[in-house]
Amino acid sequence: MPKETIATNGRKPSVHIVLQAKGGVGKSFVAAIIAQYFFNRFGAVQCFDTDPGNATLAQYKALGVEHIGDLIKSGVINQKRFDPLVEKLLDGEGVSIVDTGAATFLPFWNYILENEILSLLEHQDRHAYLHCVVAGGQALVDTLNGLERLAQTSDKRAVVVWLNEYFGEVCEGGRAFDQFKLAQDLAPKLVGFQDSQWNCGGAVDRFRR
Numbered sequence: 545m546p547k548e549t550i551a552t553n554g555r556k557p558s559v560h561i562v563l564q565a566k567g568g569v570g571k572s573f574v575a576a577i578i579a580q581y582f583f584n585r586f587g588a589v590q591c592f593d594t595d596p597g598n599a600t601l602a603q604y605k606a607l608g609v610e611h612i613g614d615l616i617k618s619g620v621i622n623q624k625r626f627d628p629l630v631e632k633l634l635d636g637e638g639v640s641i642v643d644t645g646a647a648t649f650l651p652f653w654n655y656i657l658e659n660e661i662l663s664l665l666e667h668q669d670r671h672a673y674l675h676c677v678v679a680g681g682q683a684l685v686d687t688l689n690g691l692e693r694l695a696q697t698s699d700k701r702a703v704v705v706w707l708n709e710y711f712g713e714v715c716e717g718g719r720a721f722d723q724f725k726l727a728q729d730l731a732p733k734l735v736g737f738q739d740s741q742w743n744c745g746g747a748v749d750r751f752r753r
Contacts, residue, residue, distance in 0.1 A: 556669055556670060556671050557636065557640070558638075558639050558640070558670060558671040559640045559670055559672045560575075560639070560673045561644065561672070561675065562575045562578075562675045562676075562677075563676055563694055565649040565686070565689070566677075566686040566689075567645070568646075569677045569683050570706070570710070571646070571677055572593075572595070572643050573600075575591075576600075576604055579591050579601070579604070580607070588638055588639075589607060589638065589639045590633075590638065590639065591609040592611075592612055592632075592640070592643070593613075594616075594643065594644050594645065595643060595644065595645030595648070596615070597645065597647070598645065599613060600643070601641075615629070615648065615652070616648045616652065619650075619651055621655045626655060630661060633670070649690070653693075653697070657697055662698065662699075662702065663700075666700075672700070672702055673702055673703075673704050673735065674694060674698065674702050675703075675704045675706060676690065676691045676703055676704070676705055676706070677705075677707075677708050678707055678708065679707075680707075680708065680709045680710075680713045681711030682712075683711055684712070684714065684716075688724075688726055691726070691730070695733040695734065696730070696733075698733055701732060701734070702735060703730070703733050703735060704734075704735050704736060704737070705721070705734060705736075705737035707737060721737060722737065
């Protein structure tokens with residue numbers, strides 16, 4: 545059986561990038577959920593942790609995560625490190641997951657936009673998904689701002705929202721997330737959202753269809 549069939553179950557290779565400008569809201573946890581789901585399903589994933597100061601995903605030894613801690617230095621992209629990462633995403637078979645740090649959100653995302661990396665992945669027959677955490681409580685406004693920045697600047701329908709209610713309910717004036725004005729405005733860019741149960745099996749299946 546061809547290797548790509550084993551890794552993707554006959555589907556296109558996919559790239560999952562976890563991005564959020566607000567720190568400490570569960571980005572690495574989401575990356576780990578996605579990685580473990582695909583690892584258990586297909587037996588192989590390609591994982592990268594680009595957080596320079598808090599490489600949480602890299603601590604999951606069984607996933608064989610590659611830590612690229614010098615991807616961004618002093619707020620500037622290290623092109624010699626970023627371009628090889630992109631090549632690995634383009635050449636990789638199956639599923640690739642990239643976990644990012646809050647401090648590197650802007651330079652990382654701006655580099656992707658400036659170099660049209662999502663379109664490049666698409667042209668190489670790869671599904672690309674941008675996973676963004678929205679957290680309740682005091683983190684709600686900041687995480688909504690991060691989501692807005694991500695979705696508004698992307699020209700793709702590629703954003704998957706993960707609702708984290710550990711810090712409080714994700715609600716606004718008694719309305720659930722899907723009733724938020726922002727969620728409705730961004731709907732053309734959203735693939736879907738996963739509630740606080742974070743049952744990745746059903747969620748990822750739905751997002752990949």
